[in-house]
Amino acid sequence: MAATPPRPLTLRDVSEASGVSEMTVSRVLRNRGDVSEATRAKVLEAAKSLGYVPNKIAGALASQRVNLVAVIIPSLRNMVFPEVMSGISAVLEDTELQPVVGVTDYMPEKEERVLYEMLSWRPSSVIIAGLEHSDASRAMLAASGIPVVEIMDTDGTPIDAMVGISHRRAGREMAQAILKAGYTNIGFLGTKMPLDHRARKRFEGFTETLAKAGVEVMDQEFYSGGSALAKGREMTQTILERTPELDFLYYSNDMIGAGGLLYCLDKGIDVPGQIGLAGFNGVELLDGLPRKLATMDAMRTEIGRKAAEIVAALVEDPDAEIDRIVELTPKVAMGETLKKR
Amino acid sequence: MAATPPRPLTLRDVSEASGVSEMTVSRVLRNRGDVSEATRAKVLEAAKSLGYVPNKIAGALASQRVNLVAVIIPSLRNMVFPEVMSGISAVLEDTELQPVVGVTDYMPEKEERVLYEMLSWRPSSVIIAGLEHSDASRAMLAASGIPVVEIMDTDGTPIDAMVGISHRRAGREMAQAILKAGYTNIGFLGTKMPLDHRARKRFEGFTETLAKAGVEVMDQEFYSGGSALAKGREMTQTILERTPELDFLYYSNDMIGAGGLLYCLDKGIDVPGQIGLAGFNGVELLDGLPRKLATMDAMRTEIGRKAAEIVAALVEDPDAEIDRIVELTPKVAMGETLKKR
DNA sequence: CTGAAAGCGCTAACAA
């Protein structure tokens, strides 16, 4: 056995090993154009035995085509985004396209860097979370000349296309459900995240609807970092001790809501009789809690699928006539922590 | 304003706009070589105003260098892997290197495809979960000529380098802790995953140590799919109804363990008096449960960090003298579901 | 069905 060549193999190596021109080897390896069964077999055999892996960098440069879709999301640790990714992957799996993830950690400057980095690989398209971006980011996206799908949120104007839910509306609908159930002393618990625009919009929609009914949020509590479940417990304790009159707690996500629920159950508080609870997201993860938390599905997987479908269509045909604005409409899931009436 | 050029900008455009040669523009944009402050400013100005984004494909082809690290993991939906990713990102952030994720869905054939795809972009290095790969995958990795770090598991022989914990040992140590606490009627609950080698190894270590003490696993229960918390509940009910003598339940992950815990508390079972419980992973997510589950930290973030450090060192200098085998040693966290004595 | 020539956009290496 010869020493492993330090130089990566090239088409030329396969060409020499098989006695077929580079061009024809390339054809075989890409299944393009007509090649006789005989040469085809020879080439495949040579490529395999050499362990040849094509160089996509050279291929992409020559063909001016890159089968990558840049997916830019705030975090992987928030279950929401891996679920969006599943939706995207599931759809792209049936195409030539491949998702490549970039993470921004909820920071606009990092988003800008990641975006620049990804665009410099000339992806076929971009899927990016949110509608709020720095001017530079928007400029890059607009100038890229490729399809751009902004996801998660539809409260705003997309650069090119968007798929998501209206978080304002989500907030409004939850407020309606809560008011309808007869709760009026309402507290809000959320993340200390000025940059979480979607949470902000939900809160705005929420307070707007309450205001129309003459109700104001009675108390609020925010957290950052740490285990959401534990934080949910702590915050709930804090807010209830500070404002015992509260009869409903609206959490900005299900994890802290679950923590709150566990706290209330621990304390023997009657949920939803004495206090009602609701979260947001509809995470399957929590099925199995002692009581099912009221929530609202953020339709994560569906958003991923839809976005990927748009991307696939647009990459195939940039002039495809498709809806570039897709607003999905989640419903309140009453669970068992919101009174029925 | 002129119509947006459909053709992406090239170095040449910046060169013409700034009246500086392409080569010098390239130098400025990469901060390489000496360039006078005057030309530098001119170039930067031109690049910015045009909105030029360099083409890394061409750059990589010309320089034969790609600053990407391929990270290949089974799933993003299992919290374990996003945490490993954090560790990797945190370390690579201080380097030129960039992680790119590929997901295998726990399927060897998909691993092979993903690996092939990623290697065809000629990354500087590969970080891949597990020590078990198809022959083809191993061959590709070995032939790639780049540093390969296998992570999570150290029970086996790496292709090049490995960072992880010994899952056999983890199983043995948990068994010891359980025996020491005086439990003898032990049940095992896990995932129905023939391909989860690490869970398998834990189980092997576990039974091995029990056997030495003349103890056998009394009953087992497996699941697949669905919400782990809910499944944990169901499985626990099933196994306890089938084998009421059980006095300890060892779960292959914390989520199902948490489900089991909630079930037991619901039923008024004395934990850890009547029945002891333990999981695996040490997920922070669960802090905030009514009782702290006994578990064993899989050291996910640390594994990511270490792997990234090795990669960074080896990319910098392929002959760097570093440990290529790093076994981290987690400890049993007794929590509140394992008797003390 | 197969091959030869001419780049893709950039950078290494060398010259000025």
Next chain:
DNA sequence: TTGTTAGCGCTTTCAG
């Protein structure tokens, strides 16, 4: 400090 010349490994295009 700046510019010129050759490719990087592949695919497009055009000939056979």
